[in-house]
Amino acid sequence: MKLSESTWQEVESYLAKCPGILIPIGSTEQHGPVGLIGTDSFCASAIAEASAEFSNALVAPPICFTPAQFNETFPGTISISSSTLMQLVSDMVHSLARQGFQYFYFLNGHGANLAPLKAVCHDLTAEFSRRENAAKIRFRIRSWWDYSETDSLRNQLYGVGEGLHGTPSEIAITRAFLRRVKAPSDLKAPPPLTKSFIKNHAGDFHLDADHHRNQFPDGRVGSDSDKGSASDGQRFLEVAAKEAASDYLEFLEES
Numbered sequence: 001m002k003l004s005e006s007t008w009q010e011v012e013s014y015l016a017k018c019p020g021i022l023i024p025i026g027s028t029e030q031h032g033p034v035g036l037i038g039t040d041s042f043c044a045s046a047i048a049e050a051s052a053e054f055s056n057a058l059v060a061p062p063i064c065f066t067p068a069q070f071n072e073t074f075p076g077t078i079s080i081s082s083s084t085l086m087q088l089v090s091d092m093v094h095s096l097a098r099q100g101f102q103y104f105y106f107l108n109g110h111g112a113n114l115a116p117l118k119a120v121c122h123d124l125t126a127e128f129s130r131r132e133n134a135a136k137i138r139f140r141i142r143s144w145w146d147y148s149e150t151d152s153l154r155n156q157l158y159g160v161g162e163g164l165h166g167t168p169s170e171i172a173i174t175r176a177f178l179r180r181v182k183a184p185s186d187l188k189a190p191p192p193l194t195k196s197f198i199k200n201h202a203g204d205f206h207l208d209a210d211h212h213r214n215q216f217p218d219g220r221v222g223s224d225s226d227k228g229s230a231s232d233g234q235r236f237l238e239v240a241a242k243e244a245a246s247d248y249l250e251f252l253e254e255s
């Protein structure tokens with residue numbers, strides 16, 4: 001059930017049965033020569049919506065503007081600061097909590113969202129728990145590529161070519177339901193990332209935008225993006241949707 005395509009009465013009936021909500025969160029940033037700017041938001045939304053078929057979750061509209069300072073010199077990227085994202089999430093949670101929502105599951109599609117999301121969830125948990133008689137609120141944050149079967153499928157299909165950005169898996173997902181951008185004829189697989197690069201830059205903890213563009217001139221970070229096909233994307237959607245649904249239901253149970 002999509003929040004934006006529901007009436008308030010439908011949301012009220014949903015709330016009487018379940019105080020949980022699934023919130024997709026992506027980005028608006030360059031994804032290399034064959035990746036669409038909205039890739040992260042498209043992936044998070046598509047998986048969230050497909051998973052709701054199994055879990056009956058209410059799915060919020062995606063959060064599409066998020067921090068991506070390292071991609072800011074690539075045209076089309078819109079980056080907001082981490083503090084803006086934290087304020088936005090805090091306002092969303094306050095607004096929904098006032099109506100009775102308690103369990104917030106963020107389905108993430110962009111590494112740089114993780115640190116600010118965790119920080120604001122810590123703050124909100126503290127704030128609500130200090131209030132007298134306040135309803136308990138709970139959070140879970142998951143990146144779709146971390147679901148175990150989805151992660152195995154990434155490894156199995158692309159190995160080191162998965163890389164970190166403009167990944168063939170995310171490109172595959174968008175190709176399952178959006179246009180395929182034809183690769184430039186001279187596009188080659190980028191050199192694989194070193195273990196220490198991956199360790200030091202996990203969660204999109206990259207250096208400044210000028211440095212980043214110099215280091216990765218076509219925008220891909222170790223990813224052989226064009227390997228991702230529409231049929232792979234269909235498989236990812238099926239596997240990730242089922243895993244997202246069972247993780248969401250487990251979260252409700254734990255909460």
Ligand code: NI
Nearest residue numbers: 039040166170
């Ligand atoms: Ni991405």
